Amino acid sequence: MDVRSYNKIVDQQADGLFRFAYSMCKDRDDAKDIVQEAFSALWQKKDQVNPSKVKSYLFTTAHHKVIDMFRKSKRFQKMEEVPTHLTTPQHNHDLKAILDEALNTLSETQKSVILLRDYEGYNYEEIADIIGLNLSQVKVYIFRGRQKLKNYIGKMDVVI
Numbered sequence: 503m504d505v506r507s508y509n510k511i512v513d514q515q516a517d518g519l520f521r522f523a524y525s526m527c528k529d530r531d532d533a534k535d536i537v538q539e540a541f542s543a544l545w546q547k548k549d550q551v552n553p554s555k556v557k558s559y560l561f562t563t564a565h566h567k568v569i570d571m572f573r574k575s576k577r578f579q580k581m582e583e584v585p586t587h588l589t590t591p592q593h594n595h596d597l598k599a600i601l602d603e604a605l606n607t608l609s610e611t612q613k614s615v616i617l618l619r620d621y622e623g624y625n626y627e628e629i630a631d632i633i634g635l636n637l638s639q640v641k642v643y644i645f646r647g648r649q650k651l652k653n654y655i656g657k658m659d660v661v662i
Contacts (some may be wrong), residue, residue: 503548512541515560518622522561525617526568526610528602536567561618563634569610604654611635612647619644 503511524542526660540563544551551559605613614633618624624632630640 511556515557519564522622523564525621536564539567540564549608558631565614570612604651607654608647612643615640615643616647
């Protein structure tokens, strides 16, 4: 991979990779850092990454960076912070905010597979490659995650 093809990959993949990272971590700066680290990792392994698997490599790297970030942030959680499940729910009728709140109730893996499937449009095999699970595990995580979202959101006519 030379500089020209690398720059072309950056142009093609940066937006989707940022959307994925931002959907996971909900912080623009963290998402930008994750995207930058993913592209940096690609450049460092430019001779080892199969050109047909670049997109999968980038999303896999971003997924691992998000998981690492979550693990680090859990170690340094402040005691003054009240967990969101202990506070009274806000009656906000903004559907995106409700969906974001519902997504935050999922485990990192469930959230990742649902975002890759429903937001980014990956098929099950691609998600399995990105996340590092087998095909049946991906299907189970998506099913259970959607069930959890459905139970959390409830009936849409109540929300609206």
